[in-house]
Amino acid sequence: MSAARTIAAISAFGACALYGAVRKARTKGEAAALGGITEDLMEAERMVRLARSPLTSIAGELAKAGKSQLFWRSIHEKMLAGSSLFKAYSSTPKPCMNGEAGQVLDGLFSSLGRGDAETESKRIRLAAERLGALFSETEKRASEKCRLTSSLSVLAGAAAALLLI
Amino acid sequence: MSGSQVEEVRLRTGRPAQVISSSGEYIEEAPPFTREDASDLLERLCRHSVYAREDELRMGFITLDGGARVGVCGRPVVENGRIRRMTDVTSFNFRLTREAVGCAERVMDFVLENGRPVSTLIAAPPAGGKTTLLRDMARCLSNGICSKPFNVALLDERGELAGQIDGVPSFDVGLRTDVMEFAPKAEAIGIIVRTMNPDVILTDEIGGYGDAEALEEAARCGAAVIASAHASGCDELKRRPALQKTISSGVFKRILLLRRNGSVLHISPVRL
Numbered sequence: 001m002s003a004a005r006t007i008a009a010i011s012a013f014g015a016c017a018l019y020g021a022v023r024k025a026r027t028k029g030e031a032a033a034l035g036g037i038t039e040d041l042m043e044a045e046r047m048v049r050l051a052r053s054p055l056t057s058i059a060g061e062l063a064k065a066g067k068s069q070l071f072w073r074s075i076h077e078k079m080l081a082g083s084s085l086f087k088a089y090s091s092t093p094k095p096c097m098n099g100e101a102g103q104v105l106d107g108l109f110s111s112l113g114r115g116d117a118e119t120e121s122k123r124i125r126l127a128a129e130r131l132g133a134l135f136s137e138t139e140k141r142a143s144e145k146c147r148l149t150s151s152l153s154v155l156a157g158a159a160a161a162l163l164l165i
Numbered sequence: 166m167s168g169s170q171v172e173e174v175r176l177r178t179g180r181p182a183q184v185i186s187s188s189g190e191y192i193e194e195a196p197p198f199t200r201e202d203a204s205d206l207l208e209r210l211c212r213h214s215v216y217a218r219e220d221e222l223r224m225g226f227i228t229l230d231g232g233a234r235v236g237v238c239g240r241p242v243v244e245n246g247r248i249r250r251m252t253d254v255t256s257f258n259f260r261l262t263r264e265a266v267g268c269a270e271r272v273m274d275f276v277l278e279n280g281r282p283v284s285t286l287i288a289a290p291p292a293g294g295k296t297t298l299l300r301d302m303a304r305c306l307s308n309g310i311c312s313k314p315f316n317v318a319l320l321d322e323r324g325e326l327a328g329q330i331d332g333v334p335s336f337d338v339g340l341r342t343d344v345m346e347f348a349p350k351a352e353a354i355g356i357i358v359r360t361m362n363p364d365v366i367l368t369d370e371i372g373g374y375g376d377a378e379a380l381e382e383a384a385r386c387g388a389a390v391i392a393s394a395h396a397s398g399c400d401e402l403k404r405r406p407a408l409q410k411t412i413s414s415g416v417f418k419r420i421l422l423l424r425r426n427g428s429v430l431h432i433s434p435v436r437l
Contacts, residue, residue, distance in 0.1 A: 054214035084213045114208060116250050117216035 009164040013157035031142045033095040034135040036067030037105070041128035049121040055085050055113050068095050086110050101134050172292065174259040178203050187425075200255070207254045210235060220347070221323075222251040228347075231335045232262045232328020260292070262325060264336050268294075268430065269301035272421060273311035275434045276302070276391065280312055282365045284384055284416050287393040288402055289423035294430045295393035296369055298423065300326050300336055302391055303367050307339020317342040318363035318388075320353045326369055351375035358386045365389040377411040384416045398422060399435060412437070 040062050047053040047061065059076035066072050071092060078088035089109040094102065108127040112120060173185040178200050182193040210227050211218045221227050227235045236258035241248040276285045289295045303326070304310070307317040319342050321327050327344045328335035334344060343361050345353050350368055354376075357363060366383055371392045380390050396402040399420065403409050411417065420435040 048216065052217045052219065054212055054217040056212060056214070079213065084208065113211075113213040114204075114215055116219055116252075120216050 005164055009161035012160035012164055015157070019153055031135065031138045033068065034101055034131060034138055037071070037095050038128055038131040038135050040066040040068055040072065041108075041124055041131065045121050045124040045128060048117055048124060052117050056080060059085075059088075071095050085113050101131055101138075104130050104134070171261055172263075173261065176203070176206070176257040176259075178255040203255055203257070206257060207237070210257075219250055222254070223248050224323075225251070226323060228324035228328075230328075230330045232325040234260050234262070234323055234325045236260065262328060262336075263297060265294075265297050265301060266304070266337060267301065269298055269305050270311060272298070272432055272434065273302070273305050275421070276419060277312050278418070282306055282312070282315065282389040282391065283418040284380075284390045285392075285419040285421060286402070286408075286412070286417040287391070287421045287423060288396040288398070289393070289425075290397045291395060293397075293423045293425050295423060296325060298421075298430075298432075299367055299369060299391065299393055300338060303338045303342050305339075306365055306367075307341040314341055315364035316362065318357045318361050318366045319344045320348070320350055320357065320366065320368040321346045322348065322350055322353070322369065326367070349375075351379040354379035354383050358383050358388055363388050365391060367391045369393050370395065371411070372405060372407055374407045374410070377407050377414070377416075380411055380416050381414050390416060392417075397424075 043062065043066065044058045047058045053061070056076065056079045059072050059079055062072035063069055063076045071094070074092040075085070075088045078091065079085065083091075086109055089105075094105070104127050108123060112123065115123075170186040170188060171184060172187060173183075175183040175185070176198045177183075179197050181195055181197055184191045184193065208215060210229065211222075215222070218227055222237060223241075225237055227237060229235060236256075237251065237254045238256040238258075239251050239254035242250050242252055276282055287295050287298060303317050303319050306312065306315045308314060317339055319326055319338055321329075321344055324346050326336075327338050327342075327346070329344060329346060334342075338344065343357070343363070345357055348356075350371065351373070354366060354368070357366065366388050368390070369392070371377070371380065371394050376392075380392065383390050394402065394405070394408055396405065396408070399422070402412065402420070412420075415437075418437055420437060422433040422435060424431045424433070
């Protein structure tokens, strides 16, 4: 067996394993983003219900100590410059999420801040609960997907290496 | 009409804006103020968090940074006979706050007796200059202008006397002035007397029975009280039962009646 074949086999195995690891990290990242924003929304709900903190202050607090700090920092800066929450949210890069989770966030941010404390707290709580449920589903799917991706990528890499050898 | 003369701007849905100055009023020839405008304006005034200003809205106003007060009117939600919150705000009254440093100096002799302040009631019709005078009295008493300096407690229920931004007064209310903001007067008086030991307490727009009892308690604790009330004269003061009770109890030793003629403020002192 020539050295070139060995190198090619190792490279093929490495590439497949790397692809698997990247897919795994991305899937885990989506779940983590969803979990982070859910926790932040639960904290925001507490701040509205218990302290009636204005949205600017809530965004400021979450920018400092939240799970999705970049997201909240951008919103906070835009609100300090005079934007409404929706305008600030619309022009902020969203955490890594799409589909139903994205729709839940869009719906929440489109009209938050116009109602009374009870209504707003209820709306945030409902959105957080929905995102929490989506997070659990995503996490479950992600762990299955990760296991499958890891196994498949290792198997594919091994197969490619065998073929090349 | 120059900007410096404007005292109030009133916006009502479906109608053009009304601008009131010391020299008269003026109706804007602009498109009427719409419901969408009202909703948008309320959101902006509340800094996009209407729920955070619920307590103020329930009492019919929003105080802006710097002490300017915006009166609001709409459809309140009533529960058990009490207003729980204000919805559908349709009218706004922007009252532009003005600081008149020195305006109280001419009345300080009247509110001092043997070098110490005596409890005084300032009475004037709405927009009669009560808040402006009260604010400057706080400055004079606190900074020792016309007398020795005193520890002053300023009960600022609507946040317009001191106009604090991040805890720092926007107006000169004096070096020795403690400000308690957005607290119901009756409760705040009790707290401030017990905790801050003020020589004099200043507060705006008294009128309820709870206020009367708290003022009497403060007077018993040895603090002078300088307060303002809506009334155009002594007769009108006596027709308001809670104020009549406070006056009869002997809390106030002096009354200052204010009357405005354009930008000129007339002050008539009355000794009780």
